[in-house]
Amino acid sequence: MKLQVVVHRARLGAEEFRVVRPARPLTRALLVDRDRYLNAYLDQDAARDIAGLWMLAARSPRSLVHVPIRANRPPDGAVPDGMGSRLDLVLLHHSLQFAPSRWKQVRGRIGPGRPQTASLPVAEPDDLTRVDHAARHHRENRDLFHQHLHAETLFMTGSAQVFRATVGHFLDIARKGPGYIEAHPGSQHFCTELHSNDGTLGNAREVHIEYCDQWAA
Template sequence: MHVQIPVTVHQARLGPQEFQVVRPAQPPRRALLLDEGPYLNAYVDQAAARLLAGLWSLAATSPRSLIHVPLRPNGAGSPEPGSRPLDLVLLHHSLQFAPSRWKELRGRLGPGRRRSVSAPASEPEIDHEALHHAENRNRFHQHLHAETLFMTGSAKVFRESAGHFREVARHGPAHVRDATRRGHYCARLHPGDTRTREIHIEYSDSWPDVPA
C-alpha cells in the first residue's frame, strides 16, 4: 500500500554537481522540531505526523534526493527560551552530501516543479536489538548546520523509523483526549549510536498561534 504526497522538486548546481531537493508542497502547519540541549524534540499534530511518516518513507526510496522539510517558519507556537527551532533534511548516506554546503544549496533553490510522489504506507517490523549491535550499519548519523538537522542513513533505517510517526498519528489523538489517561503520547526514535541523539516525537493538538 502506498500514499501520494504532493511535493515540489528543485534542481540546483554546486560547482560540477547537480542536486535534487524534494520538499512537501505544503509544509506541515502544526509541527516543531526543537534542539533543547541534550534532547531533540518533535511536536506534531496528526496531519503533520502522517506527512512526516510519508516523507521518511520517501527518503528510503529516493537515494539521490535530499528531502527538505521546512519547519522553522511555520509559526506553530513560540519555543521555550533555550530552544532552537530546526528544519529537517533526510538523505541517503550514498549521496555523500556535506551539510556544510547546505546553506549555499538552499540559497540556489527556485520555486521547483509540482509533482505527486508515491511512498510506502507501511513499514517492516523493527529489530530493536540489532540496532545496538556494534557491526550494525543501519544507523542514523546526525549533523546540525544552518539551523537544520540532517538525518543521514540507509534505506532500511528510513523505512523502519517512519513507523514512529505513523504510531503517533494513529494513537496520539485518542490518547490525549481520553480523560482517564495522562494526556501525553509520544514515540522515541532511538538512533542506536551514543553519538547520535534520540528524537522524542510527541503528539500535540494544542497550537494556539496557528489557525484551525
C-alpha cells in the first residue's frame, strides 16, 4: 500500500518534532466529541487513508501523525449544531512521551514540509481476528490506547501492536460500507467501534466509526 504524506519539522528550543500529515486533505472525515464517547464519520476514501495513517503510526515511533479535520463540513443529516465539539486527530507511539500540552506550540511552528511516499504493508480484512483476545484482557496488557484532549485535538497514544490490532475497523468501513449502503437502502447506517470490551482501550473513551456517503457541499 502506498500512502502520500507530507513530512514537516517543528522546532521548540533545542527539540525538533517530526509531524506527518496526509498529502491530500481528508475533506469527508469528521471527529466529534459526544462527551461519553467519540464519533468518527468517514467516506470510503477517508477511511482508507486513515487506515494507512494508522499503520504509519504503528511503524513510526518518532512521529506525530496529524490529521487536520476539525474544520470539515459534516455529512448530510448528521452532527446537528450543539451536539459536540469537532476535533483534529493525532496518532502517536507511547515511547515518544509527547506531552499534548505542547501541541499548540508545535502546531504553530510546523514548517512547509516535504512530500513523501510511505510504503506500508497490505493489511487484510481479518486483521482483528488474528489478535490474542485473552491476552488483551490480562492485567499486564500494556498494548492499550490512551486519549488526551488538547487544543481541539484528540491524541490517540498507543503501542505499535494496538495500532496494528485496530486498523481493521477502518478497513471494514472502506471495504464494506459502500456495498452495505447499496444493498440496504432503508438502513443507511454501517458502523464499527473501538469498544471498551475489546481490550484495546486503557484511559480512553469508545470511538464509534460510521460510514457516510452523502456529505454537505
